[in-house]
Amino acid sequence: MNTLGIYIHVPFCVKKCSYCDFYSVSYEKEISEKYVDAVIRNLQYYSDKKRITDTVYFGGGTPSLLSPEQVKLILDEIKNSFNLSSDAEITLETNPNTVDFNKLSELRKTGINRLSIGVQSMIDRELSFLGRIHTSERAEAVVSEAYKAGFDNISCDVMIALPEQSAESLRYTLDRVTSMPIKHISAYILKTEQGTPFDCDKIKKRLPDDDTVAEIYLEMVRILESKGFEQYEVSNFAKKGFESRHNCRYWKCSDYIGIGPSAHSCNNGKRFAVGRNLCDFIESDVQKIEITDENSCGFEEYSMLRLRLKEGLDLDSVPKHRDMITKKIPALIKSGYINYDGKSVSLTPKGFLMSNSVIEYLIF
Amino acid sequence: MANQKIRNFCIIAHIDHGKSTLADRILEKTETVAIRDMEDQLLDNMDIERERGITIKARAVRLKYTAQDGEDYIFNLIDTPGHVDFNYEVSRSLVACEGAILVVDASQGIEAQTLANTYLAIEHDLEVVPVVNKIDLPSADPERVCSEVENVIGIPAMDAPKISAKMGTNIEEVLERIVKDIPAPQGDTEKPLKALIFDSYYDSYKGVIIYVRIKEGRVKVGDNIRLMATGAVFNVVEAGFMDASNLVNNGSLEAGEVGYIAASIKSIGDTQVGDTVTNNDNPCDEALPGYRKVNPMVFSGIYPADGAKYGDLREALEKLQLNDASLSFEPETSVALGFGFRCGFLGLLHMEIIQERLEREYNLDLITTAPSVIYKVTLTSGEVQYIDNPTNFPDPALIQTAEEPMVKADILAPSEFVGNIMELCQDRRGIFKDMQYLDDTRVNLHYELPLNEIVYDFFDVLKSRTRGYASFDYEMLGYVPSKLVKLDILLNGDIVDALSFIIHTDKAYGRARKIAEKLKENIPRQLFEVPIQAAIGGKVIARETVKAMRKDVLAKCYGGDITRKKKLLEKQKEGKKRMRQLGTVEVPQEAFMSVLKLDS
Numbered sequence: 001m002n003t004l005g006i007y008i009h010v011p012f013c014v015k016k017c018s019y020c021d022f023y024s025v026s027y028e029k030e031i032s033e034k035y036v037d038a039v040i041r042n043l044q045y046y047s048d049k050k051r052i053t054d055t056v057y058f059g060g061g062t063p064s065l066l067s068p069e070q071v072k073l074i075l076d077e078i079k080n081s082f083n084l085s086s087d088a089e090i091t092l093e094t095n096p097n098t099v100d101f102n103k104l105s106e107l108r109k110t111g112i113n114r115l116s117i118g119v120q121s122m123i124d125r126e127l128s129f130l131g132r133i134h135t136s137e138r139a140e141a142v143v144s145e146a147y148k149a150g151f152d153n154i155s156c157d158v159m160i161a162l163p164e165q166s167a168e169s170l171r172y173t174l175d176r177v178t179s180m181p182i183k184h185i186s187a188y189i190l191k192t193e194q195g196t197p198f199d200c201d202k203i204k205k206r207l208p209d210d211d212t213v214a215e216i217y218l219e220m221v222r223i224l225e226s227k228g229f230e231q232y233e234v235s236n237f238a239k240k241g242f243e244s245r246h247n248c249r250y251w252k253c254s255d256y257i258g259i260g261p262s263a264h265s266c267n268n269g270k271r272f273a274v275g276r277n278l279c280d281f282i283e284s285d286v287q288k289i290e291i292t293d294e295n296s297c298g299f300e301e302y303s304m305l306r307l308r309l310k311e312g313l314d315l316d317s318v319p320k321h322r323d324m325i326t327k328k329i330p331a332l333i334k335s336g337y338i339n340y341d342g343k344s345v346s347l348t349p350k351g352f353l354m355s356n357s358v359i360e361y362l363i364f
Numbered sequence: 365m366a367n368q369k370i371r372n373f374c375i376i377a378h379i380d381h382g383k384s385t386l387a388d389r390i391l392e393k394t395e396t397v398a399i400r401d402m403e404d405q406l407l408d409n410m411d412i413e414r415e416r417g418i419t420i421k422a423r424a425v426r427l428k429y430t431a432q433d434g435e436d437y438i439f440n441l442i443d444t445p446g447h448v449d450f451n452y453e454v455s456r457s458l459v460a461c462e463g464a465i466l467v468v469d470a471s472q473g474i475e476a477q478t479l480a481n482t483y484l485a486i487e488h489d490l491e492v493v494p495v496v497n498k499i500d501l502p503s504a505d506p507e508r509v510c511s512e513v514e515n516v517i518g519i520p521a522m523d524a525p526k527i528s529a530k531m532g533t534n535i536e537e538v539l540e541r542i543v544k545d546i547p548a549p550q551g552d553t554e555k556p557l558k559a560l561i562f563d564s565y566y567d568s569y570k571g572v573i574i575y576v577r578i579k580e581g582r583v584k585v586g587d588n589i590r591l592m593a594t595g596a597v598f599n600v601v602e603a604g605f606m607d608a609s610n611l612v613n614n615g616s617l618e619a620g621e622v623g624y625i626a627a628s629i630k631s632i633g634d635t636q637v638g639d640t641v642t643n644n645d646n647p648c649d650e651a652l653p654g655y656r657k658v659n660p661m662v663f664s665g666i667y668p669a670d671g672a673k674y675g676d677l678r679e680a681l682e683k684l685q686l687n688d689a690s691l692s693f694e695p696e697t698s699v700a701l702g703f704g705f706r707c708g709f710l711g712l713l714h715m716e717i718i719q720e721r722l723e724r725e726y727n728l729d730l731i732t733t734a735p736s737v738i739y740k741v742t743l744t745s746g747e748v749q750y751i752d753n754p755t756n757f758p759d760p761a762l763i764q765t766a767e768e769p770m771v772k773a774d775i776l777a778p779s780e781f782v783g784n785i786m787e788l789c790q791d792r793r794g795i796f797k798d799m800q801y802l803d804d805t806r807v808n809l810h811y812e813l814p815l816n817e818i819v820y821d822f823f824d825v826l827k828s829r830t831r832g833y834a835s836f837d838y839e840m841l842g843y844v845p846s847k848l849v850k851l852d853i854l855l856n857g858d859i860v861d862a863l864s865f866i867i868h869t870d871k872a873y874g875r876a877r878k879i880a881e882k883l884k885e886n887i888p889r890q891l892f893e894v895p896i897q898a899a900i901g902g903k904v905i906a907r908e909t910v911k912a913m914r915k916d917v918l919a920k921c922y923g924g925d926i927t928r929k930k931k932l933l934e935k936q937k938e939g940k941k942r943m944r945q946l947g948t949v950e951v952p953q954e955a956f957m958s959v960l961k962l963d964s
Contacts, residue, residue, distance in 0.1 A: 007924055022923070059923050075750035188920055234917060250924045264925040273927070292927055300933060305926065331948060335892055335912065356916040357891040360936045361948075 004048060004267075005055040005249045006078060008039060009260030010063035011278050014098065019159075021193035023262035023276040024061040032280045035260075036070045039079045042259045045286045047081035051255075055246035056090040058112075061297050064094040068106035075111045087141070089153075089245045091116055092320035096134040096142040104142075104149035114244075115146050119156040122176040123169055126162050127364045131197070140180065140181075147181040153242060155184035160220055161213040162190055163206035170216055171223060178227040183242035188235050189213060221349040232310045238323055251305045253297040259287065271296045301362045307355065312339075312346025321363070328362055365621025368548040369435065372577065373493075374442045376482055377467035378835065382497040384762040385529040386467055386538070387441060393535050394427040394439065416877035423563070423831035424460075424575055424622050426612075431543045437540065440605075440622035442562070444481075450710060451839065452658050456562040456638045457485055457627040459654065460622060463546030465538065466513070469528070470496045470504035473512050474804060475835035476776040482517055492517075493541050495523040500531050505561055508803065517800050551619030556580035556648040557589070559617075559625075559641040564632055566686035566694050570602065572629035573611070576641055577622050579652065584616035589627060592651040596634040597644050598627035619926055632689045659692045659839070660708025661769070662715055663752040665696060665733035665862060666722070667704030669953055673728060674703045680726035681705060691718060696753065699739060700862040700946055701731055701956075712819055716959035731956050734865050735819040739841050740767040754864040757850040760901060767843040768868075772797075775826070777834035779807045784829040792817035793868060812841060816866070820960070851876055853959075854897040854904075855882070855949045863959060876906035879959050886955035889913040894949050908915040 012027040012035075025031075056078060058071070071092065078084055091114040092107060099107070104115075121127050122136040134142075139156075146154055156177050160170060177185065190207065192198040208216065221231055229237035233251060236244065249256050249264075258265040262276040271293035274281065281287055293301075299318055306313040315322045329345065332338045337358050339350035351358050377383035427439040444457040458464065466483040468474055485492055494513050496506045506526045512889035525541060527534040558580040567573050583589065587600045604613040607621040617623040629635060637658070640651035668677045681693050692708035709715040715735060722728050739751045741758060742765045751757050773794075775785055779801070789796065789811050797810035813822075818838070826834050851872050853863035867875055876898030883896050887910050894910040918929055945951075 009923065189915075189917070191659065191918075191920070210913070210915040217915070250926065256924055258924060262922060262923075262925075264927070266924060271926070273925070293930075301926070301930065304929065304933060331892065337891075352917060353914060354891060354912075354916050356932060356936070357913065358917060360933070361891055364937060 002051055002255055003055075004051045004053045004082070005057065005246050005254065005256035006043075006053060006082065007246075007256055007260075007263055007265075008056070008058045008063070008074060009256040009258060009263040009274075010058055010060040010066060010093075011035075011261050012060065012065045013062045014065070014095070015131070015133055018129075018197040019190060022061065025278055027062070027065045031278070031282070032066060032070065035278065036066070036073055038282045038284070038287070039074055039259055041285060042287050043074070043077045043081045046259070047258050048082045048257075049081075051083065052085050053078070053079075053082040053087045054088045054090065055249065056084070056088060057246040058092040060093050062095045062098060063092050064098040064103075064107075068103060068110055069114065071107060073111040074147060087112055087296065091155075091244070091246060093118065093168070094142070094146075096139045099142060099145075101145040101149060104146050108150040113150050113151070114153040114155065116155040116157065116184075117143060117146070117175060119143075121162065122161045122173040125167075126159075126165070126173075129163060130159065136176070136276070140176065143182060145178045152181075153184070154180075154182040155186060155238075155244065156180070156182050158185055158187040159190050160187055160216050161208055163203075163208075165208065165216060167216070167219055174220065174223045174227070178229065184236070184238040184244060185224060185229055186236050187224070189217060203299050217353055218349055230310075231349065233350075234308050234355060248309070251309050253302050253305060261287075263287075264292075265289075266296050269296055270294060300363055304359050307345070307347055307359050307362070308352075309361070310346055312344045314344045325362055332358060366549045366551040366553065367438070368620070370438045370440065370549050371463070371542050371543060372440045372442065372461045372549055372620075372621050372622055373463040373465060373546050374444045374461050374485075375467055376444070376471075376478060376485060376492075377497075378469070378478045381430055381467050381469040381472070381475070381478070382529045383467055384534075386465070386495070386497065386527075389529050389532055389535045390439075390441060390539065391425065391427065392532075393539060394429045406589065424606060424624075426607060426622070429539055429543070432540060433543075437543055442622065450714070451480075451484075452656070452710075453563070453637055454481060455488070455654070458485050458488045458490060458561065460562045461490055461654075462549055463542070465495060465531075465542070466492050466494045466517075467497050468494065468499045468509050468513060470506045471501050472511050473509050474516055474802065475778070476774045476808075477775060477835060478836040479516070479776070479808070479837070480837040482752055486517075491546050492519055492767055493538075494519065494521040495538055495541075495546050496524050496526045497529050499526045499533065500528040512803050512806075518807075549620035551578070551580050552617065553580075553582055553619045555580040555619075555645045557583050557587075557641065557643040558648040558652065559583065559636055560652050561591070561635055561639045561641060564635040564689075565639060566632055567626075570626040570628075570664065572626075572632050572635050574625050574627075574629070574635045574641070575622070576617070576625055578617050578619050580619050580648065582618035583625065583641070583643070585613075589625070590644040590647060591634060591636075591639050591641055593636055593639040593655055593657075594634050596629075598629055600625055600627050602626040632686055634647050634690065636689065651695040660690065660692050661711055662709045662735050662737060663814065664709070664715060665698060665701070665753070666693075666706055666707050667698065667701040667731045667733075667862075668721070669729035669731050671702045676726065677705065677722070677728055677730075678730060680722050681707070683726075684721060688718075690714070690771050698733075698755075698862045700860045700951075701733075704731075708752070712823070715754045729953075731862075731953055732960070733956075734960050735864050736865065737769050737815045737819060739769075739848060739866055741765075742767075751866070754866045755849055755861050757848075757864075757866055760849065765845050766848040768846040768848060770812050770841040770844050771815050771818065771838040772841050773811045773813050773818075773836065773838040775809045775811065775834055775836050776806065777809070777830050778800070778805055780805075781830040781834060782807055782809070785809055785826065788822075788825060791812065792822060795870070807953060813838070814838075814846065814868070815840075816868075849900045850924045852899050853879060854895075854899060855883075855951065856892070856894055856947055857897075858947050860946060860951075862956065867953075872900060873905055880906045880908040882958045883955055884910055886958040887949070887951055891916075892948050892951055 011024045012022040092112045093116045119139040224237045232243045255267045261278050261281045264273045272289040272291045274287045339346050375383045424442045429437045444454050494865040510521045523538040559578045560575040562572050563575040590597045603617050638655040642648045685691050690710050693705040696706040741749045743762050744764045795812040800808045847869040852859045880896045893912040896908040897904045898906040
């Protein structure tokens with residue numbers, strides 16, 4: 001029997017970061033209460049007790065802006081409407097400036113057992129460039145508070161390929177991040193998204209070129225692996241056994257239901273998305289969705305997602321395309337883009353860096 | 365006896381010296397066109413002609429002029445193509461005339477093409493009437509130009525009409541000269557029909573329309589005519605002349621006249637320019653002299669950028685050929701470019717015009733290979749091969765001698781550029797013959813040049829090295845033995861057939877390096893490293909590498925939103941169609957084009 005994951009999009013932020021294009025609006029307590037009501041209505045609507053729900057993920061925005069009471073209301077409803085397993089992974093994305101030890105303790109009590117903390121960098125100059133509201137000192141403190149509050153599964157977000165970033169400054173950030181009591185790191189290459197303040201020549205000129213980014217990325221993989229954080233996806237690293245179970249759903253074509261404005265779902269063979277509009281979400285009985293894919297997880301999509309994972313694509317799972325893929329393997333091995341053990345094709349760090357082209361070459 | 369009131373003439377002029385403007389003024393003065401109907405430069409009726417200010421196809425117009433002596437005269441103005449590529453067509457047009465008006469720009473003087481065409485006219489015993497145009501320009505120096513005409517061409521010119529076609533100044537004087545100086549046609553109307561074809565075009569209602577000059581006899585509707593070179597026989601449906609915009613069918617034509625014949629002719633291939641038309645039932649003894657079949661000189665592969673447009677390309681070429689018998693094409697395939705055609709052209713301009721018409725009038729996106737000339741190769745077996753496609757160049761071990769076509773070139777330019785021109789010609793393996801001062805400031809340089817050295821970009825480079833002042837003309841000289849090799853370009857170890865070309869040994873290395881560099885610039889970095897090699901036989905003489913791309917990744921796939929990733933996949937699929945996939949190498953169209961435009 002398939003299991004299920006639930007994603008809750010919490011669209012509030014204190015301040016929008018300059019690079020971010022996820023949907024969020026300014027936080028107001030009154031609106032957040034209406035929002036929580038709407039989430040609960042939707043949880044009831046999507047109620048599914050047949051399948052086991054084993055991951056819950058509060059993403060944003062800034063989910064840590066919700067009060068522990070609000071988080072508890074939502075989690076209680078999930079327990080009501082879904083068959084939530086006792087060892088479910090329940091993650092809350094957290095901004096270091098929105099929590100303290102007390103709030104973290106309260107959150108822990110609601111059932112949240114994993115935190116994803118937006119550290120981004122341990123260099124204040126880089127943090128202010130990114131438009132973050134916290135300092136490196138605060139980031140370090142919040143991790144230790146979280147640990148003390150009972151979180152033993154903490155993840156940190158880090159950003160690489162920042163302006164003037166050097167091997168030394170990258171190493172400095174990674175050294176400090178990995179010396180904290182954390183189990184997981186998501187490390188993203190900064191990308192200037194359309195429509196964000198970073199989408200301008202002035203910023204783009206300051207960013208390292210692709211060859212430099214490649215060096216930085218490979219150096220990061222080396223450093224993290226040497227610290228015991230194994231790469232398991234293009235941008236994700238974890239101590240053994242601490243891979244994000246929820247995020248792995250995305251890459252394994254497992255089902256998840258997304259609730260909240262801009263949330264995406266993949267459920268029962270269909271992909272659908274909710275509009276990027278908080279008012280609509282609050283005012284609708286049930287969130288309005290748009291089907292983005294009537295037949296999800298076909299060969300191309302499945303392979304493309306699978307190949308983001310270090311474990312790669314098991315060719316037994318795509319028997320019709322096995323011959324086509326096998327023919328292309330030698331050239332990719334020769335260039336150091338993939339590994340092949342006779343069963344699965346998996347990308348190397350060099351291959352991850354070129355994953356768009358490698359995947360295109362493999363599956364078309 | 366032919367009508368003594370007829371004057372058959374053409375206008376010789378360099379591009380932009382005012383041929384079409386003068387023609388328009390003559391039409392206007394003879395009231396062939398009501399002034400309100402005048403469209404600027406009426407005789408040129410193709411878009412490209414107008415834009416480039418050149419005349420591609422000859423046309424003939426009949427005009428009526430009442431001279432100062434009170435008599436009415438019939439003028440047949442035969443418009444000739446001005447460019448060397450159409451040299452043969454020019455010569456046939458000239459044979460249809462008794463005289464030529466030589467238009468020379470009052471500030472620029474004689475240019476290479478003018479010279480070549482004037483000599484051609486003199487060779488055909490035409491009466492040349494010099495006219496100095498653009499006297500309204502501040503820089504005009506008519507006296508200097510007149511003495512240049514006398515010195516260089518050797519015809520009296522001091523009393524040449526000095527006109528401004530643009531302003532309409534002194535046009536009357538030109539018309540009077542036509543009456544007085546140009547002889548009336550000769551010919552016996554009672555003899556068997558003998559007529560010269562000097563042009564033809566395809567009309568979708570009437571079939572091929574042939575333009576003729578009747579030399580002897582007469583032709584009328586209902587006659588059976590025979591085209592002597594091709595032997596084809598047709599029944600005349602219409603015979604008449606052209607006014608400024610229409611065919612006027614007046615039922616017959618006779619010796620001395622210029623006009624058209626329509627005879628339900630389906631294929632323009634039957635109506636070769638230069639052929640003689642006679643009466644099938646009462647033929648003349650022998651054809652007019654000088655007929656030859658026009659052979660293409662320059663060849664190039666033309667491919668649709670989108671392989672699916674192959675059928676459209678063939679249709680377009682067929683349509684163009686209806687009006688242009690000198691265009692030849694045969695299907696060819698290229699590993700690199702897929703299905704296309706090897707096309708033969710009279711010369712470079714002809715090639716450019718065809719390519720441009722295909723793109724503009726038929727909306728086709730084309731990839732063309734480097735132009736090639738015809739090489740003559742004698743094999744060790746004694747067999748002689750003519751090679752117009754580099755891909756077919758035989759293995760060097762089998763070649764006894766290889767020969768390439770040479771041309772005799774005239775380059776006219778201000779003397780300050782002589783050094784630059786000599787350097788260029790030297791670089792293009794030119795053999796200097798002599799140099800002649802036209803006046804104190806202008807020279808005519810005579811060179812012998814291999815045709816394959818001028819088919820790429822010679823004219824462009826000549827223009828840029830002389831700040832646009834040089835003019836250039838050439839005629840074929842014949843074949844000479846040469847040290848020729850085939851240069852192949854390899855991408856990732858595989859020969860790209862569309863990029864192969866034949867070149868002189870001494871120039872192979874330099875060209876190879878340049879091409880490799882150009883390709884490196886124009887092939888984007890991609891998944892795999894792309895070695896670029898240039899090789900003769902198996903020997904690599906130049907090498908470059910397009911390094912593999914390092915980063916091409918969507919780092920985030922967050923919150924389960926994979927729409928962006930899917931969009932990217934779709935885009936990649938789409939982009940793949942526009943690239944030429946050669947093995948594992950993706951080559952954009954620009955890369956092929958860039959190789960054709962090597963700057964010197």
